[in-house]
Amino acid sequence: METLARLEQIILERRSCDPETSYVALLKREGRPTMARKLGEEAVEATVAALSGSDEDMVGESADLLFHLMVLLADRDIALADVMAELDRREGISGIEEKASRPKEGETTNAH
Numbered sequence: 001m002e003t004l005a006r007l008e009q010i011i012l013e014r015r016s017c018d019p020e021t022s023y024v025a026l027l028k029r030e031g032r033p034t035m036a037r038k039l040g041e042e043a044v045e046a047t048v049a050a051l052s053g054s055d056e057d058m059v060g061e062s063a064d065l066l067f068h069l070m071v072l073l074a075d076r077d078i079a080l081a082d083v084m085a086e087l088d089r090r091e092g093i094s095g096i097e098e099k100a101s102r103p104k105e106g107e108t109t110n111a112h
């Protein structure tokens with residue numbers, strides 16, 4: 001957690017650096033669609049590692065995935081603390097229970 005908080009600060013600082021020497025600044029220059037594409041690619045790579053890679057592959061791809069998520073959150077001006085707060089809010093709520101409480105397909109939340 002401390003590591004992610006530090007990474008968040010580093011990313012905020014590096015965004016305004018020279019894209020020739022900073023990958024974060026390069027992603028900023030390329031723009032949000034590139035950041036989003038990279039996040040998607042890293043998610044796929046992590047998925048492949050989970051299914052057929054070594055533990056080392058899985059660790060590496062997970063780190064890439066978290067890094068690119070943090071870059072995108074920074075670009076959206078969303079604080080890591082907000083994501084952590086959402087996870088805290090969900091603590092103790094079973095995913096099964098939460099899914100079952102959603103409106104069924106065809107149902108609307110507004111009674112007319």
Ligand SMILES: N=c1c2ncn([C@@H]3O[C@H](COP(=O)(O)OP(=O)(O)OP(=O)(O)O)[C@@H](O)[C@H]3O)c2ncn1[C@@H]1O[C@H](COP(=O)(O)O)[C@@H](O)[C@H]1O
Pocket residue numbers: 007010011014021022023024025063064067
């Ligand atoms: N944690 C990371 C980090 N993890 C992954 N990466 C980079 O993310 C990229 C991952 O992309 P790929 O695996 O797809 O590699 P690739 O195929 O070469 O990339 P593309 O050609 O597809 O763009 C690589 O360039 C990695 O070096 C990271 N780059 C930076 N950081 C952190 O961000 C800090 C600031 O970095 P700079 O802005 O580069 O100074 C660093 O000190 C680190 O703390």
